[in-house]
Each structure stands twice: as structure tokens, then as C-alpha cells.
Amino acid sequence: MATLVQVEDLRKEFGNVCALAGVSFRVEAGEWIAIMGPSGSGKTTLINILGGLDTPTSGQAIVDTVDVGRLDESGLTRFRAQKIGFIFQQFHLVPYLTALENVMLAQYFHSTTDEKEAREALERVGLGDRIEHLPGKLSGGEQQRVAVARALINHPKLILADEPTGNLDEANEETVIQLFRDLHREGHTILMVTHASSIGNLADRRIEFAHGRLVQVPASLKSAT
Amino acid sequence: MFWRLLWKLLRGSSGRLVVAILALVSGGMVISALLNLEFDIERKLTQEFRMLGANLVISPGHDAAQMPGAAPSALMNESDAFAAIQNLKDPAVVAAVPFLYIVERADDTPVVVAGTKLEDLPKLEPSWRIEGQWTSSRDDQIPCVVGRNVVQQLHLALNSPLHLSYVGKTAQLTVVGIVDAGGAEDNQVFLQLPEVQSFAGLPGQIGLVQLSVRGTAKSISDYAARLATALPAYEVRPIRQVTEAEGDLLNRIRLLIVSMVLLILVLTALCVLATMAALAMERRQDVGLMKALGGSITRIVALFMAEVGVLGAAGGLVGAILGIELSRWMGQRVFGTAISVRWEIFPLTIALMVAVALAGALPLRLLGKVKPAVIFRGE
Numbered sequence: 318m319a320t321l322v323q324v325e326d327l328r329k330e331f332g333n334v335c336a337l338a339g340v341s342f343r344v345e346a347g348e349w350i351a352i353m354g355p356s357g358s359g360k361t362t363l364i365n366i367l368g369g370l371d372t373p374t375s376g377q378a379i380v381d382t383v384d385v386g387r388l389d390e391s392g393l394t395r396f397r398a399q400k401i402g403f404i405f406q407q408f409h410l411v412p413y414l415t416a417l418e419n420v421m422l423a424q425y426f427h428s429t430t431d432e433k434e435a436r437e438a439l440e441r442v443g444l445g446d447r448i449e450h451l452p453g454k455l456s457g458g459e460q461q462r463v464a465v466a467r468a469l470i471n472h473p474k475l476i477l478a479d480e481p482t483g484n485l486d487e488a489n490e491e492t493v494i495q496l497f498r499d500l501h502r503e504g505h506t507i508l509m510v511t512h513a514s515s516i517g518n519l520a521d522r523r524i525e526f527a528h529g530r531l532v533q534v535p536a537s538l539k540s541a542t
Numbered sequence: 543m544f545w546r547l548l549w550k551l552l553r554g555s556s557g558r559l560v561v562a563i564l565a566l567v568s569g570g571m572v573i574s575a576l577l578n579l580e581f582d583i584e585r586k587l588t589q590e591f592r593m594l595g596a597n598l599v600i601s602p603g604h605d606a607a608q609m610p611g612a613a614p615s616a617l618m619n620e621s622d623a624f625a626a627i628q629n630l631k632d633p634a635v636v637a638a639v640p641f642l643y644i645v646e647r648a649d650d651t652p653v654v655v656a657g658t659k660l661e662d663l664p665k666l667e668p669s670w671r672i673e674g675q676w677t678s679s680r681d682d683q684i685p686c687v688v689g690r691n692v693v694q695q696l697h698l699a700l701n702s703p704l705h706l707s708y709v710g711k712t713a714q715l716t717v718v719g720i721v722d723a724g725g726a727e728d729n730q731v732f733l734q735l736p737e738v739q740s741f742a743g744l745p746g747q748i749g750l751v752q753l754s755v756r757g758t759a760k761s762i763s764d765y766a767a768r769l770a771t772a773l774p775a776y777e778v779r780p781i782r783q784v785t786e787a788e789g790d791l792l793n794r795i796r797l798l799i800v801s802m803v804l805l806i807l808v809l810t811a812l813c814v815l816a817t818m819a820a821l822a823m824e825r826r827q828d829v830g831l832m833k834a835l836g837g838s839i840t841r842i843v844a845l846f847m848a849e850v851g852v853l854g855a856a857g858g859l860v861g862a863i864l865g866i867e868l869s870r871w872m873g874q875r876v877f878g879t880a881i882s883v884r885w886e887i888f889p890l891t892i893a894l895m896v897a898v899a900l901a902g903a904l905p906l907r908l909l910g911k912v913k914p915a916v917i918f919r920g921e
């Protein structure tokens with residue numbers, strides 16, 4: 318399998334706070350990686366750098382042959398549009414756009430909109446009957462499914478999910494996780510931050526963080542949150 | 543999708559935008575009203591001043607100033623003067639009326655008699671009020687129009703006869719109209735010019751010509767200069783008090799209007815600015831998201847600018863419609879006459895309001911600095 322993500326001695330400092338203190342790892346195309354670790358250990362910082370929302374202080378982060386640290390503002394913008402699908406804990410849907418329009422917004426910034434394709438994406442996540450609903454009229458799980466449809470609409474190389482089930486109750490968590498399983502089966506590459514080891518266990522691999530560094534854990538020794 | 547997004551943005555923030563659109567509508571309204579007045583005021587004011595009567599006089603040479611009521615010391619040739627006016631063919635000339643003044647006697651009372659073109663007097667002096675007719679077409683009488691003071695003095699009334707005598711000649715006239723000129727003319731009797739000419743034994747001669755010329759102070763004095771060139775033997779002079787006051791007043795009103803328009807533009811821009819600053823804060827989240835989805839700052843800001851542009855255009859259009867009404871109302875109040883609608887007000891007001899809205903939207907540029915990573919953390 319080809320290497321999709323290659324991180325080499327990645328560092329990120331915010332003033333004198335060291336969020337990432339030299340992190341190195343690889344992700345193969347098609348892998349599902351769970352990123353775990355206590356609060357403040359640098360998980361979101363890593364996701365942001367890999368997704369081109371933030372730039373590293375030093376080190377390399379290569380995603381699909383692009384060295385993210387070397388991109389300028391407009392290069393990062395294009396990179397995000399073309400390679401990355403984000404899913405956030407807070408969903409981040411635009412409140413005055415319908416489910417369909419939220420998906421089409423991603424199409425709009427990527428290239429051109431295709432309403433039919435956006436509808437199909439929503440049907441895929443089981444929201445065929447919620448297409449014209451505003452986010453406020455959707456449950457948390459439904460909103461997150463809209464976000465998943467939006468993240469997938471431009472066929473990204475890498476799906477970055479930062480605690481996608483962090484705001485969901487168990488039933489909704491179940492449906493969303495089921496979606497990730499489907500995505501994984503279809504060959505998508507997923508990096509997912511999670512605090513729940515039950516979810517972490519579903520992934521191919523787990524990467525544990527502590528104080529901005531990777532902790533190598535034997536597969537047998539599972540840390541609870 | 544652009545327009546769909548635009549529409550949703552407008553609807554999504556309608557609460558806030560109502561403030562901006564109110565500012566734009568009211569700004570646009572006052573500005574278009576003022577501009578409509580400004581465009582129309584020149585025409586309006588010159589019309590108003592023309593209401594005051596003749597604004598140009600042709601008289602015999604410089605040394606022989608002919609005052610109404612004075613003896614005909616120096617005279618002009620009627621056909622010369624009118625040939626010159628005819629030749630210039632200026633459509634700005636509203637009326638050109640000859641006058642020949644002599645002093646006759648009614649019983650023992652001397653009265654100033656003005657020979658003129660009775661039917662042209664209302665054009666020359668639209669502010670004069672007439673009771674009865676300006677003239678009569680009946681063959682069996684010689685019509686005259688009598689100033690209101692003369693009527694009192696000689697105890698006359700409409701249709702009463704008036705006997706005048708002039709060095710041995712007498713004439714019996716019929717009062718067909720009583721005029722209230724609000725000036726020296728109230729002491730005069732007006733007859734058709736040929737009657738006075740034959741009375742005085744001065745056929746073809748006149749004392750002066752009064753003209754009412756439409757236009758600005760400058761265009762009137764230009765016309766006077768051309769007329770003077772055509773009539774070198776006579777003196778042509780504007781009645782200065784009126785035309786200069788006219789130009790001066792016009793300039794002052796213009797200055798007032800222009801400074802008010804500028805002030806209102808600034809105030810409107812400030813109001814839009816305040817709204818947009820608040821809106822920019824409100825939208826940081828959405829902008830962060832749009833950026834995370836790969837939206838370039840140019841496209842995102844273009845979207846917001848288009849939104850503001852639409853607001854400006856809508857505000858300008860509605861404002862212009864209301865403003866036209868306002869200017870009509872003001873015209874009615876200030877000038878007592880209808881202000882006509884200048885259609886160029888619409889594009890002008892809309893363009894101004896779009897410009898003001900865009901200037902007021904400068905805070906939206908701050909959204910360019912939004913960093914999604916920071917925004918999302920802020921939750």
C-alpha cells in the first residue's frame with residue numbers, strides 16, 4: 318500500500334506552549350487511524366496541520382505528496398478544497414443553509430455545484446428525507462451525517478475527523494460510527510481523534526499522544542479515557 | 543449557487559441587515575430628493591424669477607435713459623428693435639413687449655398711459671393679476687387696462703368708459719381689465735400701442751422694449767450681448783438686481799445641497815459600517831468554516847461584498863422612489879410648484895448607495911484574517 322501521510326519530526330509551538338514536540342508517523346492509503354490521548358496533548362493541533370488549517374513550526378507533514386508546511390495561503394486553500402474532508406465535533410454546519418446547501422457549499426468552493434450529486438450524498442448517509450431541513454431542525458446525529466456527506470462530496474484523499482462523536486448520544490454515535498466503518502470498507506483513509514477506546518478499537522491502528530509526543534502502546538495495553 | 547448563497551446570506555442576517563437597509567433607504571431618499579431638487583432648481587429658480595417680470599430692457603442710447611412716465615425724450619424705431627429680436631430667434635425669449643409712454647389727462651388728472659401689446663402683457667408679467675380681460679376684440683370700442691390705483695382715483699369699474707385727452711385730441715376708451723401689478727404700474731393705463739402712437743403723432747416709434755428671457759444669469763447676459771451687437775444704436779441691459787440675486791441664491795442653495803448630500807453619504811456609510819462590523823463578528827464562524835472547506839478569501843469576501851452591493855442597490859432604488867416623492871413634496875412646499883422628476887436620479891442614487899454600502903462594508907475585509915483553527919478552538 319502507498320503511503321498517504323508522512324509526518325517527520327513535526328513540531329508546533331504556540332508562544333511557549335509546545336503543542337507538538339517532534340512527532341513522526343506514517344499512514345498508508347486506506348488505513349483508519351484512531352488518534353487518542355488526554356486533553357491538551359496535541360491531537361487537534363496535528364489534525365489542523367495535516368488539514369492545512371495551521372502550519373507547523375518545524376518538521377514535515379506530507380499529505381498525498383504535498384508538503385503542507387511549504388504551502389502559502391492560497392496553496393493551503395486549494396489543498397483543503399481538493400485533498401481534505403473535515404468532520405468536526407461541533408458539526409459546523411452553516412445555520413441558514415439547508416442540509417443540501419451545506420453539502421453544495423463544499424462543492425461550490427471546490428469547483429462547481431451539482432445538486433443531484435449532493436442529494437445522492439445525503440441519501441447515502443440516510444438523510445434522503447431531510448434534504449431541505451435547516452441544521453437547527455436536525456438532531457445532532459443527523460447534523461453530523463450532513464457533515465460526513467459534506468466531507469465526502471469532493472472525493473477527498475484524506476478524511477480528518479476531530480472527535481466526530483464527541484457531541485452525540487450513544488444511539489447517534491452508533492449511526493455515525495457505522496458510517497465510518499462503511500467509508501473504511503470503501504477504501505477511504507481516515508484519521509479520527511477520539512476519546513472512546515471502544516471506537517479506537519474499531520480502527521486499524523491507534524496513535525497515542527501525551528504532552529505533544531507519541532506514546533507507543535502495545536496493542537494489548539489499552540488505555541482508557 | 544452564488545446567487546443562492548447570496549439570497550440565504552441576506553435572509554440569514556435579515557435582522558441585522560434591516561438596520562443597514564433602513565440607513566441606505568433613508569440616505570438614498572434624502573439624497574435623491576436633494577439631487578432632484580438640485581437638478582431641477584436651476585430651471586425652477588429661473589422660472590420663479592421670471593415671475594418677477596421682465597429681466598432685459600432695450601432702450602434708446604445711453605444718454606437718454608427712458609423712465610416710465612417721463613416725457614418721450616428719446617425714442618426707438620419699433621421695427622428695428624423687433625427685427626433684431628426676430629433675427630436672433632432665441633427660444634429662451636418668453637416675451638418681448640414694446641412700450642411707449644405718454645402722459646394724458648383724464649378730466650383734469652394727469653395719468654401715465656402706456657402703449658403696448660395688451661395681449662402680450664400676461665406673458666411678460668405673469669405675476670400681474672387681472673380682473674376682466676387683457677384685451678377685447680370688439681370693433682366698436684378701444685379697450686384699455688387700468689391700474690388698480692387709477693381705478694380708485696377716477697372711480698372706474700369694469701366696462702366703464704374712460705375719456706382721455708392729449709394736446710387737444712380726445713379718445714373714449716372702455717375699461718376691459720383692471721390690473722394689480724403690485725408696483726408703479728398700478729398708476730398707469732395700458733392701451734394698444736398703435737392708439738398711443740397715433741395719439742402722440744409718433745407712428746412706428748417706441749420708448750423701450752421689455753423682454754422676459756429664460757435662463758441663468760450667464761445665458762441671459764450672453765443673450766443681451768448678442769442683442770446689443772445687433773442693435774448698436776440702442777442700449778440693451780439686464781435688470782441686474784434680479785439676475786445677480788438669482789445666480790447668487792442658486793449658488794448658495796447648490797452649496798447647501800452638495801454639502802448635505804456629502805454629509806448624508808458619510809452618515810449612511812457610518813451606519814452601514816457599524817452594522818457590518820457587527821455582522822463580520824457574527825460571521826467569523828461561517829467564514830472559518832468556508833475557509834476550512836477550501837473557500838478562498840477572495841471568493842468569500844466577494845460573496846459578502848455582493849450581498850452588500852445588493853443591499854445598496856435595493857436601498858438606492860427604494861430610496862430614490864421615496865426621494866422623488868419627497869422632492870415633489872418639498873417643491874410644493876418651498877416653491878409652491880411641481881418639481882419635475884429627473885430620471886437620471888435613479889441610476890445616480892443607486893450608484894451612490896452601492897458605493898456607500900461597499901465603503902461601509904470595509905470591516906468585512908477583516909474576515910480575510912480569520913483563521914479557522916483559531917475560530918474552531920474558540921468554541
Ligand SMILES: Nc1ncnc2c1ncn2[C@@H]1O[C@H](COP(=O)(O)OP(=O)(O)OP(=O)(O)O)[C@@H](O)[C@H]1O
Pocket residue numbers: 331334335336354355356357358359360361362363916919
Ligand atoms: N491557537 C493556540 N494558541 C495557543 N495555544 C494553543 C493553540 N492551539 C492549541 N494550543 C495549546 O496546544 C496544546 C494542544 O492543544 P490541542 O487542541 O491540540 O489539544 P487536544 O489534544 O486536541 O485536546 P482536547 O482533547 O481537549 O481537544 C494545548 O496546551 C493548547 O492549549
Ligand SMILES: [Mg+2]
Pocket residue numbers: 360361362479
Ligand atoms: Mg482537540
